[in-house]
């Protein structure tokens with residue numbers, strides 16, 4: 001059945017930080033009638049220099065964060081560029097969007113405008129084909145839908161997600177021992193409740209940061225791990241590589257002073273060079289059940305990443321590239337060449353189109369790198385990232401804490417996919433099953 005793109009509409013909505021973002025609706029037309037798809041673009045706070053360029057209006061409105069320009073670009077330029085095209089030909093549609101923008105980083109019209117259309121097209125295409133979005137993404141990746149991914153759940157927040165806290169952005173629980181996805185949620189829920197109690201007992205308020213993680217004052221990174229280990233034990237689990245392990249997103253780019261080449265951990269009263277950071281991270285891995293470290297160094301320190309990989313040889317610790325890889329095929333290829341990472345974070349809005357995102361999955365797979373689907377710190381109740389994760393068979397997912405509806409809707413969508421598809425579970429072990 002042929003379904004062609006008839007209408008593209010875009011408008012401004014507000015995300016989980018109350019900031020504007022782009023929502024796009026695409027309507028396709030076929031002999032069966034009209035098929036509608038809606039997608040809302042997420043937004044990062046700790047954005048890297050190599051991401052596709054999000055467009056903001058500047059000026060006074062919404063503190064400069066309005067997206068009227070991106071919305072207008074979607075309606076006035078991207079819509080005519082794709083109208084009449086086959087809605088199920090994602091590659092051709094994305095190529096037309098890229099051509100229309102004309103820049104590599106999609107900065108002319110805005111990557112938020114481009115991804116908005118790309119995502120809404122996928123939703124409309126799934127409806128036109130009469131398949132679930134998971135199946136649709138699996139088809140685009142040329143495979144059957146994968147298993148439910150192992151969640152990495154944010155427990156403690158810092159960095160740009162919890163201004164005034166510790167510089168390390170996320171401390172996450174990885175419930176490696178849970179045999180099923182629902183059991184993984186139960187485990188993390190118990191740990192999170194125990195953590196909340198410890199924070200309250202310690203005299204602090206259990207306030208949450210942008211992704212729903214707690215942000216109590218922390219005196220040291222080891223102190224954060226110790227607090228987490230206590231909470232895990234309080235919850236009746238073991239902090240270990242077989243039960244509840246940990247991951248960190250250092251997001252080091254955001255406390256790196258490029259001019260002097262130093263990492264400024266002001267809350268810890270420390271300034272470190274590359275070697276200092278390597279010692280710091282390797283030390284955590286020795287003292288705590290750490291399975292994954294994301295962006296431990298600044299986004300262009302390929303050498304530093306490679307050095308960390310060698311330091312961690314023989315351990316189970318995954319080196320995950322977010323700002324380093326920016327969901328870009330070129331950067332993933334470089335990481336493979338330089339042995340700079342063992343896992344790739346997948347953020348469609350870093351790539352700018354779904355096709356580019358799928359290309360990154362393919363490149364990672366070919367090189368044997370693990371894939372971790374990721375939400376952004378600015379989210380809505382859009383759950384596309386979850387369908388994408390299962391569709392392409394990403395072994396891990398990172399969508400924030402077990403708090404705030406823009407996070408829970410995604411955890412709940414995974415439960416729904418579990419019901420709809422009887423999908424297996426990638427977890428229950430470390431490393432999880434990344435499906436090639």
Ligand code: 2PG
Pocket residue numbers: 043044045046047169170211249251322374375376377378
């Ligand atoms: C990250 C993400 C999600 P942001 O750094 O991995 O946690 O944060 O969306 O702010 O870039």
Ligand code: MG
Pocket residue numbers: 249251294295322323
């Ligand atoms: Mg990150």
